[in-house]
Amino acid sequence: MSETPAAFVSQGSGAGGGEAPEIGVGMLGYAFMGKAHANAYKTLQYMTWPPPLRPVLMTVAGRDQAAVADAAGRYGFAHSATDWHELVADERISLFDNTGPNNVHADATMAAARSGKHVLCEKPLGRTAEESYQMWECAVRAGVKHMCAFNYRFVPAVRLARSMIDADELGDIYHFRARYLQEWIIDPHFERVWRLDKTVAGSGALGDLGAHIVDLARFLVGEIDAVCGLTRTFIPERPGGEVDVDDAFEATVAFENGAVGTLEASRFCHGRKNALTFEINGSKGSVAFELERLNELQVHLVDSRPGWNAQGFRQVLVTEATHPFLEWWWPHGHIIGWEHTFVHEIHHLLQAIATGDDVRPYGADFEDGYRAAEVCDAILRSSQNGVREQLRYRTM
Numbered sequence: 561m562s563e564t565p566a567a568f569v570s571q572g573s574g575a576g577g578g579e580a581p582e583i584g585v586g587m588l589g590y591a592f593m594g595k596a597h598a599n600a601y602k603t604l605q606y607m608t609w610p611p612p613l614r615p616v617l618m619t620v621a622g623r624d625q626a627a628v629a630d631a632a633g634r635y636g637f638a639h640s641a642t643d644w645h646e647l648v649a650d651e652r653i654s655l656f657d658n659t660g661p662n663n664v665h666a667d668a669t670m671a672a673a674r675s676g677k678h679v680l681c682e683k684p685l686g687r688t689a690e691e692s693y694q695m696w697e698c699a700v701r702a703g704v705k706h707m708c709a710f711n712y713r714f715v716p717a718v719r720l721a722r723s724m725i726d727a728d729e730l731g732d733i734y735h736f737r738a739r740y741l742q743e744w745i746i747d748p749h750f751e752r753v754w755r756l757d758k759t760v761a762g763s764g765a766l767g768d769l770g771a772h773i774v775d776l777a778r779f780l781v782g783e784i785d786a787v788c789g790l791t792r793t794f795i796p797e798r799p800g801g802e803v804d805v806d807d808a809f810e811a812t813v814a815f816e817n818g819a820v821g822t823l824e825a826s827r828f829c830h831g832r833k834n835a836l837t838f839e840i841n842g843s844k845g846s847v848a849f850e851l852e853r854l855n856e857l858q859v860h861l862v863d864s865r866p867g868w869n870a871q872g873f874r875q876v877l878v879t880e881a882t883h884p885f886l887e888w889w890w891p892h893g894h895i896i897g898w899e900h901t902f903v904h905e906i907h908h909l910l911q912a913i914a915t916g917d918d919v920r921p922y923g924a925d926f927e928d929g930y931r932a933a934e935v936c937d938a939i940l941r942s943s944q945n946g947v948r949e950q951l952r953y954r955t956m
């Protein structure tokens with residue numbers, strides 16, 4: 561990363577692009593994540609210039625014919641389908657993007673990979689480590705590019721934290737402390753949506769929110785070696801049926817490199833909307849991050865000037881043109897948002913497809929999705945048996 565402060569630059573001039581090759585995209589699901597991904601496919605075509613590939617939105621799949629046709633019109637897909645097999649069979653589609661609920665991740669994504677399509681799948685990759693492993697194995701055997709959509713790796717401030725750790729700016733890492741808190745299911749009258757049904761979701765706050773912070777723990781600090789977990793279901797019965805997943809979890813984690821950490825996620829925290837936070841403490845300094853203030857990274861370095869008489873965290877506004885991803889956006893101080901993480905993420909995947917480069921280490925591939933699932937499963941097992949669980953990762 562350049563040390564030069566960015567000027568108040570014009571972001572409108574192109575790098576000299578010409579025509580980017582096209583790639584046909586088929587997408588399963590068109591609600592929350594479908595909207596976020598569709599927005600990214602369109603936006604990256606003109607904001608990142610030239611794009612590595614130009615996504616052509618071919619077909620979107622869902623279950624309800626009228627609703628999915630409406631979604632196709634809204635998001636700019638040429639066609640709609642009520643059976644995802646149509647996307648798998650369509651040779652014009654080279655990238656299959658799965659934004660469906662967790663129970664439709666495995667079959668559709670693996671079928672697409674087997675038919676030679678590159679695959680992007682939302683997190684958690686599978687509902688269990690076993691299902692996630694099968695998906696990883698299938699994508700590797702198929703020889704396609706595979707990405708698990710851990711989009712928080714693509715927040716500029718998170719990437720800055722990673723580059724500071726890689727450059728040894730924080731020294732030896734001692735602590736990783738992360739929480740992911742929401743409030744939206746506290747009301748006991750709130751119905752049992754698919755996220756509260758184990759058959760569909762696999763787990764509750766753990767797979768939905770916890771998987772993100774497990775991935776960030778691995779991305780920023782390293783592999784997790786052992787966990788102690790505790791899960792709780794506060795409201796086991798809701799309109800619509802039984803809740804058989806966790807409403808919240810707490811875990812302590814030991815990293816292979818000697819660091820220790822705590823992870824926590826819940827959807828029962830009044831006042832917390834989408835409050836993903838983490839802090840990392842190392843021998844030379846600390847960083848802290850809050851998703852709801854995602855343009856900022858709190859930094860404290862022990863050898864910074866003027867030294868001990870002016871101690872404390874400083875707030876780094878991560879919007880310089882030299883900061884990760886900011887070259888595509890606005891002059892410094894003109895902040896970006898949550899939706900831009902998907903632009904960065906999908907750009908990264910298209911770059912890997914176009915160049916043949918690996919999705920790793922900055923993007924999460926299906927091995928990362930599998931490894932996060934192993935950690936989540938171990939937290940569940942530990943909660944059930946009351947014992948510290950040693951991680952055993954499968955290899956290929």
Ligand SMILES: NC(=O)c1ccc[n+]([C@@H]2O[C@H](COP(=O)([O-])OP(=O)(O)OC[C@H]3O[C@@H](n4cnc5c(N)ncnc54)[C@H](O)[C@@H]3O)[C@@H](O)[C@H]2O)c1
Pocket residue numbers: 588589590591592593594621622623659660661662664682683684709710711768
């Ligand atoms: N990366 C993130 O920050 C993030 C955020 C939210 C959700 N997610 C993940 O994205 C996935 C989707 O979550 P969401 O919030 O968009 O869910 P959602 O309920 O808003 O949307 C799910 C979509 O899938 C469709 N669908 C449901 N069942 C289907 C089936 N059997 N066949 C075909 N289509 C089906 C629905 O019609 C809908 O369009 C989940 O795996 C979730 O964990 C990731």
